[in-house]
Amino acid sequence: DSISECPGHLHLRTPLCPGSRIGKKTPKSKGGSVPAASSALPATKGPRSARPGPEAPPNRPPQSGRPSLGSGGDFYDVAFKVMLVGDSGVGKTCLLVRFKDGAFLAGTFISTVGIDFRNKVLDVDGMKVKLQIWDTAGQERFRSVTHAYYRDAHALLLLYDVTNKASFDNIQAWLTEIQEYANRDVVLMLLGNKVDSTQERVVKREDGEKLAKEYGLPFMETSAKTGLNVDLAFTAIAKELKHRSVKAPSESRFRLHDYVRREGRGASCCR
Ligand SMILES: Nc1nc2c(ncn2[C@@H]2O[C@H](COP(=O)(O)OP(=O)(O)OP(=O)(O)O)[C@@H](O)[C@H]2O)c(=O)[nH]1
């Protein structure tokens, strides 16, 4: 499954793919850790439809009522592209692995190289919603690679690490970048990750809430380690995208902010 979903043709190696770990002695990893980034770029700036990213779903309102068969043999009604962004080490890869496989990548931190994706099909109100989730490298040196993928993203999960103040301070810079490269109507959510590390926490929940409010973003605190709010973050995104694309007259409007506020778990959530 993971092999079929790994964009091997991109010449990128990430922890999600076989032979993708930096320093791992495999034939693939020989020759240095910097990916052939230029071959991975979907296109120069231009109309989004000109050349979508590898295996990217078409970037138009998805059709409902016509189930499609994904390359991995997964049936779905609608497909969307979600991107994980934020500083290196905030837990993007771990969040994705937790969501996709229900596991936590403990141990040595292995930074993502370039970009990779995993698919997961969710059942949203009786509809099969496929999320193609792109895990980007947070390291500065890969920024030009990730820039090229923004414009095809339907949703962005922007992460910081509650135990790392710099990652929180950098959120504004990330928002500037998002404003520059992503679509104006992209669904955006702010996540403060690693809340299980209570001793090391330096960014208060209220600080995250305040920043999110300032920018009008839905916000949640998560833990890839315990799984807190991880499924919820992706489900909320899937619901919002599905409701945006399928406007059934009988359905009431979905409110992402309210949903996240209502369903989110956490220290101050008194549940
Ligand atoms: N305690 C705790 N540690 C976490 C959590 N999420 C990630 N980590 C740890 O943080 C480190 C970085 O996690 P990654 O998911 O690889 O970080 P990343 O954002 O993908 O980093 P880049 O690939 O460099 O952009 C790893 O050592 C993880 O084990 C979490 O929720 N709680």
Ligand SMILES: [Mg+2]
């Ligand atoms: Mg990573």
